[in-house]
Amino acid sequence: MAPRMPRSSSAKPHSLAAINLGRRIVAGEWAVGSTIPTEVELSRAFGLSRPSLREAIKVLCGKGLLTAVPRVGTIVRPKQDWNRLDPDVLAWQAQGGLNERMVRDLFELRGIFEPPAAALAALKATPEARSAMLDDVILLGSADKAQSIAADIRFHRTMLEATGNQFLAAMFPVIEACLAASFQVSRADVLPQEHLVPMHMAIARAIADTKAEAAQQAMQALLSRSLADALTAIQIVQP
Amino acid sequence: MAPRMPRSSSAKPHSLAAINLGRRIVAGEWAVGSTIPTEVELSRAFGLSRPSLREAIKVLCGKGLLTAVPRVGTIVRPKQDWNRLDPDVLAWQAQGGLNERMVRDLFELRGIFEPPAAALAALKATPEARSAMLDDVILLGSADKAQSIAADIRFHRTMLEATGNQFLAAMFPVIEACLAASFQVSRADVLPQEHLVPMHMAIARAIADTKAEAAQQAMQALLSRSLADALTAIQIVQP
DNA sequence: CGCGCTCTAAAAGTCAGACATTTTGACTCG
DNA sequence: CGAGTCAAAATGTCTGACTTTTAGAGCGCG
Numbered sequence: 001m002a003p004r005m006p007r008s009s010s011a012k013p014h015s016l017a018a019i020n021l022g023r024r025i026v027a028g029e030w031a032v033g034s035t036i037p038t039e040v041e042l043s044r045a046f047g048l049s050r051p052s053l054r055e056a057i058k059v060l061c062g063k064g065l066l067t068a069v070p071r072v073g074t075i076v077r078p079k080q081d082w083n084r085l086d087p088d089v090l091a092w093q094a095q096g097g098l099n100e101r102m103v104r105d106l107f108e109l110r111g112i113f114e115p116p117a118a119a120l121a122a123l124k125a126t127p128e129a130r131s132a133m134l135d136d137v138i139l140l141g142s143a144d145k146a147q148s149i150a151a152d153i154r155f156h157r158t159m160l161e162a163t164g165n166q167f168l169a170a171m172f173p174v175i176e177a178c179l180a181a182s183f184q185v186s187r188a189d190v191l192p193q194e195h196l197v198p199m200h201m202a203i204a205r206a207i208a209d210t211k212a213e214a215a216q217q218a219m220q221a222l223l224s225r226s227l228a229d230a231l232t233a234i235q236i237v238q239p
Numbered sequence: 240m241a242p243r244m245p246r247s248s249s250a251k252p253h254s255l256a257a258i259n260l261g262r263r264i265v266a267g268e269w270a271v272g273s274t275i276p277t278e279v280e281l282s283r284a285f286g287l288s289r290p291s292l293r294e295a296i297k298v299l300c301g302k303g304l305l306t307a308v309p310r311v312g313t314i315v316r317p318k319q320d321w322n323r324l325d326p327d328v329l330a331w332q333a334q335g336g337l338n339e340r341m342v343r344d345l346f347e348l349r350g351i352f353e354p355p356a357a358a359l360a361a362l363k364a365t366p367e368a369r370s371a372m373l374d375d376v377i378l379l380g381s382a383d384k385a386q387s388i389a390a391d392i393r394f395h396r397t398m399l400e401a402t403g404n405q406f407l408a409a410m411f412p413v414i415e416a417c418l419a420a421s422f423q424v425s426r427a428d429v430l431p432q433e434h435l436v437p438m439h440m441a442i443a444r445a446i447a448d449t450k451a452e453a454a455q456q457a458m459q460a461l462l463s464r465s466l467a468d469a470l471t472a473i474q475i476v477q478p
Numbered sequence: 479c480g481c482g483c484t485c486t487a488a489a490a491g492t493c494a495g496a497c498a499t500t501t502t503g504a505c506t507c508g
Numbered sequence: 509c510g511a512g513t514c515a516a517a518a519t520g521t522c523t524g525a526c527t528t529t530t531a532g533a534g535c536g537c538g
Contacts, residue, residue, distance in 0.1 A: 035518095038517090038519085039518080039519070040518090051521095054519090054520090068518095068520090069518085069519075070517090070518060070520070071516085071517060071519070072517090072518045072519085073517090073518060073519080074518090074519080152536065172512065232514060233526045
């Protein structure tokens with residue numbers, strides 16, 4: 001299977017500038033309502049032309065992070081206007097270090113929509129999706145960490161898409177951000193992870209057997225455990 | 240209260256081009272995987288320079304709609320990569336005409352997260368938010384259609400923000416898109432709308448009284464009724 | 479005949495410098 | 509002291525050129 005094409009052609013200078021600026025904005029380098037450096041200053045700083053830098057800024061405007069006003073400058077929008085569900089914004093926040101507040105908010109949202117999504121998947125999934133999820137549970141138990149993590153991500157993505165709801169599927173980046181926190185556990189090897197395979201298996205089996213209620217409860221159980229692990233992880237990483 | 244600043248400085252040519260292109264892409268004017276016209280062709284068509292047009296295209300790339308590849312052109316990404324929860328993308332879809340499938344998907348997602356959000360709001364809302372919601376229910380009953388609609392939108396926004404969860408608040412555009420369908424009813428005056436005030440009042444009161452379970456059920460009831468109305472509306476608009 | 483290499487051209491990617499527009503804030507005049 | 513005016517500073521835009529990437533045609537070799 002071909003690997004999913006990256007969202008932005010990451011190698012291109014203007015994309016790098018957008019990513020760099022985006023990360024710094026969500027990290028709070030500039031206060032909300034204040035101006036970031038002017039376009040000429042930024043273009044000099046990044047070593048590229050003003051038109052190219054403007055492309056980067058316009059992307060961030062499109063994600064609700066910035067707004068450009070003539071004569072004043074480019075200012076950071078109030079946080080409630082940020083497209084917090086944008087995959088890039090979510091990833092930038094996750095990479096910038098997840099604090100407890102953010103982990104709780106992320107898991108709260110995930111806890112709201114993913115159990116019902118599991119129930120929907122149990123009712124609507126195609127035979128291919130059902131077996132793909134069972135296969136991924138096996139790979140989840142692999143000794144190869146990278147393969148195990150990839151299977152975990154794929155499992156949840158397949159389930160969301162199996163609901164047949166295009167908007168539910170678009171919530172996937174939220175799960176990805178949660179997993180980013182959880183993976184700090186497995187990377188650090190500080191907590192036992194043996195529960196992952198049986199808990200995912202319970203979900204996969206319930207979906208394969210069209211048992212909506214069981215799928216919902218199994219997902220709920222996984223999320224409770226994952227939240228606890230994620231909170232432990234960030235306590236260890238940044239006490 | 241100052242009106243919320245528009246997401247994109249709508250008057251500027253490059254923003255207009257982005258909006259125009261965005262609408263046409265989500266409307267399916269170009270097939271997924273196919274190339275849209277080249278930058279020079281589009282810049283001629285819109286009557287602006289290539290750098291400006293590129294800004295518009297880059298915004299759409301940032302929303303997952305497009306991907307630019309040298310020598311080939313700018314191609315429409317597979318729909319599962321679209322940032323369907325992006326406020327602009329959602330609005331473009333809603334404006335392009337809501338079919339039954341989309342209305343059902345939108346309400347399905349809303350039905351999953353908004354009742355739990357109401358429960359959370361009942362537990363966590365500030366006194367100001369609780370009274371603001373009660374006030375908006377009164378305005379909802381106003382004879383002035385514009386004011387009534389504005390109150391409806393504000394009611395749901397206030398509730399989501401009252402949950403204290405930044406990511407839940409970012410789901411607001413989903414509700415807005417649902418309301419866009421519902422407003423086709425009130426605009427056309429084809430269905431009685433007297434149920435709106437009491438149903439919203441039940442939610443507002445439950446939240447004001449810290450009754451989470453009641454708030455959740457009242458919201459569930461409103462959504463069931465709204466879905467039915469929305470489906471009726473689109474049947475009438477496009478049979 | 480077919481496989482693979484090279485080369486070309488078409489598209490996006492980038493650049494430089496200039497001009498236009500908008501709007502804040504200071505300045506001047508009544 | 510207030511109101512109108514003006515200049516400057518920032519974004520918005522344009523022109524036209526060059527560079528880079530890469531699909532696809534064309535060529536040559538096994």
